[in-house]
Amino acid sequence: MPYFPKNNTRSVPSNFQILLYYFLERPAGLKCFIYHFSVFLVVLIGLVLSVLTTIEKFSTNLSIYVYWIEIFLVLFFGVEYVLRLWSAGCRSKYMGVSGRFRFARKPIAVVDLLVVIASALMIILAADRQAFAASAIRGVRFLQILRVLHVDRHGGTWRLLGSVVYIHRQELITTLYIGFLALIFCSYLVYIAEKDEKGDDSRGIKGNDSHFDTYADALWWGVITITTIGYGDVYPVTWVGKIIASCFAIFAISFFALPAGILGSGFALKVQQKQRQKHFSRQIPAAATLIQAAWRVYASSPGSSCIATWNIYLHVADTSSLPTGNKSYSTNHQTFGERTAEKLRHLRLTSVHRKSRPKRTSTIPSSPNLLHSPVFIDGRSSASSTSNATILENHDHDDEDFEEEPIKLWSKPYDVRDVLEQYSHGHINMMMRIKELQRKIEHTIGKQAPVAIEDRAKLTVLARMQRVEGTMNIMGETMENILKLLKIVDEKLDRVLPNDNRSTKSILSRMNTKFSSTQEGIL
Numbered sequence: 001m002p003y004f005p006k007n008n009t010r011s012v013p014s015n016f017q018i019l020l021y022y023f024l025e026r027p028a029g030l031k032c033f034i035y036h037f038s039v040f041l042v043v044l045i046g047l048v049l050s051v052l053t054t055i056e057k058f059s060t061n062l063s064i065y066v067y068w069i070e071i072f073l074v075l076f077f078g079v080e081y082v083l084r085l086w087s088a089g090c091r092s093k094y095m096g097v098s099g100r101f102r103f104a105r106k107p108i109a110v111v112d113l114l115v116v117i118a119s120a121l122m123i124i125l126a127a128d129r130q131a132f133a134a135s136a137i138r139g140v141r142f143l144q145i146l147r148v149l150h151v152d153r154h155g156g157t158w159r160l161l162g163s164v165v166y167i168h169r170q171e172l173i174t175t176l177y178i179g180f181l182a183l184i185f186c187s188y189l190v191y192i193a194e195k196d197e198k199g200d201d202s203r204g205i206k207g208n209d210s211h212f213d214t215y216a217d218a219l220w221w222g223v224i225t226i227t228t229i230g231y232g233d234v235y236p237v238t239w240v241g242k243i244i245a246s247c248f249a250i251f252a253i254s255f256f257a258l259p260a261g262i263l264g265s266g267f268a269l270k271v272q273q274k275q276r277q278k279h280f281s282r283q284i285p286a287a288a289t290l291i292q293a294a295w296r297v298y299a300s301s302p303g304s305s306c307i308a309t310w311n312i313y314l315h316v317a318d319t320s321s322l323p324t325g326n327k328s329y330s331t332n333h334q335t336f337g338e339r340t341a342e343k344l345r346h347l348r349l350t351s352v353h354r355k356s357r358p359k360r361t362s363t364i365p366s367s368p369n370l371l372h373s374p375v376f377i378d379g380r381s382s383a384s385s386t387s388n389a390t391i392l393e394n395h396d397h398d399d400e401d402f403e404e405e406p407i408k409l410w411s412k413p414y415d416v417r418d419v420l421e422q423y424s425h426g427h428i429n430m431m432m433r434i435k436e437l438q439r440k441i442e443h444t445i446g447k448q449a450p451v452a453i454e455d456r457a458k459l460t461v462l463a464r465m466q467r468v469e470g471t472m473n474i475m476g477e478t479m480e481n482i483l484k485l486l487k488i489v490d491e492k493l494d495r496v497l498p499n500d501n502r503s504t505k506s507i508l509s510r511m512n513t514k515f516s517s518t519q520e521g522i523l
Contacts, residue, residue, distance in 0.1 A: 021087035074119045081112050164266040175258045183222045186248035191218035193241040226252040
């Protein structure tokens with residue numbers, strides 16, 4: 001919401017003018033919904049009754065009711081148009097006579113004016129109520145159908161449709177171009193095959209023409225066939241024409257359904273994109289509030305050296321006027337970035353202790369409320385010393401908070417669809433990692449040739465480990481047998497060799513020790 005200084009040279013809009021503009025042009029809330037929905041119902045009832053008056057059975061009885069409804073709608077939409085034109089002056093670009101003309105040149109405003117003028121002319125021309133449904137006046141009623149556009153004044157549906165068509169314009173142009181070529185060629189082939197033939201007419205009388213007298217008739221038949229309507233007034237009667245028509249019908253039903261699928265997928269993607277933007281936009285007010293709070297802490301402190309702050313509107317109270325017991329602000333001249341970084345570090349360190357601390361009620365209105373409600377600021381006035389002291393006291397108590405709770409609340413706006421999407425992305429990443437691990441294993445041990453089903457179990461890692469373990473057990477048993485043989489040889493050498501000849505015996509002892517250590521290493 002823009003701020004309107006009271007010392008501006010232009011006329012300052014009133015609160016009622018601003019509220020009326022937002023009520024009519026930017027509806028939000030239950031009251032706005034009830035009002036605009038009621039207008040839609042009245043327009044719909046008037047349109048239905050106008051349609052019924054074209055039937056002779058209901059024309060006489062309903063013409064009087066339609067007459068009074070038209071009078072009510074003309075007065076209602078006329079007053080609403082004037083109120084819209086007047087309330088638009090609350091915005092700077094619509095102020096003055098030139099601004100009002102700029103507002104009146106908007107397409108939806110032009111449509112409203114045309115509807116009001118056409119309805120008023122129709123009522124004036126219908127002096128007799130019974131002649132209200134006369135054919136001379138019914139031609140003007142076409143403009144009354146434009147009242148349905150009043151429901152979507154901002155044109156959101158048209159913008160959505162236009163954006164989807166623009167994004168997928170290449171695919172749509174391709175399908176329409178190929179379909180148009182097929183329509184021309186197939187219609188011409190059917191015209192060549194059917195122009196000189198005689199066949200049955202629509203009443204079953206033989207000998208009449210087959211109705212393909214001109215190429216225009218063939219194109220008409222092609223359009224009706226390609227749209228799957230099939231009136232039956234023109235149809236082929238020869239076998240050549242029937243074969244061409246069959247091929248053309250199959251091609252048309254399979255190819256001309258592509259634009260519907262393209263637009264459907266485009267709408268789905270657009271809705272998903274808008275949902276993501278909606279979730280992301282929730283973080284913007286919280287982030288803006290955080291930045292505003294940090295800047296206000298810096299701007300309201302006595303140590304601030306920046307001129308472009310609140311100093312024009314805010315006079316900081318003296319420290320003597322502050323309540324006793326409050327800690328004084330630091331007077332060191334730090335930059336805004338250094339002060340903010342220091343306070344954010346302090347915020348992270350004290351976040352655990354602040355969870356158990358009771359919340360204080362601040363006298364400063366929150367920024368989100370200020371964004372949605374009009375505020376008037378007098379440039380010649382400033383806050384009082386008491387309010388300044390209150391502001392500084394609140395900043396002194398809550399400077400480490402920095403409006404942290406909205407950031408925590410909206411930093412992760414989870415939704416069920418977001419969780420499912422994250423789960424699908426996580427599943428895809430896990431499958432990619434599994435495939436990468438499988439590729440590394442195949443690169444390490446080599447990719448095996450295809451084998452029989454009964455032999456696949458022998459190629460697994462577990463089977464290979466079992467084979468290695470069995471081989472190691474066999475080697476251990478062999479080493480034990482060798483060790484036993486060495487012990488037997490050592491005992492026999494002790495009995496055969498004299499005591500002074502120990503060289504051979506020492507060699508055998510060393511061999512026995514090595515075999516024992518080798519066996520322990522294997523086991």
